[in-house]
Amino acid sequence: MASTLTVSDSKINWGGGNEPFKASYGKLMMWFFLLSDAFTFSSLLISYALIRYSHPAFIGSSSEFTFSHEYWPVPERVFEAFPGMHSLGIEAAPLVFVGLMTFILIMSSVTMVLAVEAGHRGSKAEVEKWMLWTILGGLTFLGCQAWEWTHFIVGTEHGLTFSELINGEWVTRTIYGANLVENEYGPQPFADLFFFITGFHGFHVFSGVVINYIVFYNVMLGTYERIGSYEMVEKVGLYWHFVDLVWVFVFTFFYLV
């Protein structure tokens, strides 16, 4: 655009028709939307950091760890289930399932860049193929998260037995799993933050899948072929990579640390 300007020097920068960032309006606004979305996720991670480190940590090796409301749980002992592992005779598979979820999301990010790359060449069939793989990856991730949530909510077989003072009397009871009111695994904020952070991320994945599907549908209809540009695939790609990026942080701060 800028090369076609023939107006006087003073108008080159301020008269419009210029692209100082060498990116289209849509892409630029996607970047700034993602920046603001990053602030939202940061606020969740900031709350997580503050709340987690204001609770005492469990002292001792992770094999001696037991659930208690007294200290923050060791994540690798909370998230150690894998679908069907008991029928295979495996006692615990710590973090293997989230590792798999991470792998699925990173792979769907890879297929997304491949779709963008195919878009640059204007290869409609390839864009369709890679977009479809991306959508499948997103749906698989959501399925895994549904299983993860179910397992977290239902809880372990032994549960957590503890005593508490109710109306001046000590009552001993056992709770199973976690929700926004009770938490078997540790202090209540642990469960609350789990639901808020993974839930907010999961909702982003869900909207990403919906937007990906709309773009995929338009690719099939030949909308972008008619326009002569597959830039919309790039824009939705930015969003999808951002979702992957957030998961990288959730994986580290919620599951590994």
Added chain:
Amino acid sequence: MAHDSTLSPEEASKKQIRTIWKVAGILAFVTAIEFVVAFSGLHDTLKLLIFIGLTIVKAAYIVGEFMHLRHEVKFLIWSIILPMIFVCWFVAAMILEGGHIH
């Protein structure tokens, strides 16, 4: 997306696809290292620092290559990176502050 104008479109596209798979390999490799570190029984603070370092490496590859930010104009790069540097500081500050509350 072609960065090298001397390459033909087919060559540029092949090069691009190679880069994509290379980055994917690096991301998988870094995640594998994180797993090893998680079960290595290292000291907690050291572990935390390694995890944060590796997460930033992964984030840099995703944002730089997959989201193509590395190849954008300098002003665009900084308008995204600069606010995030302050956010990182905020997270670090809250981890430290949280440790002083209980």
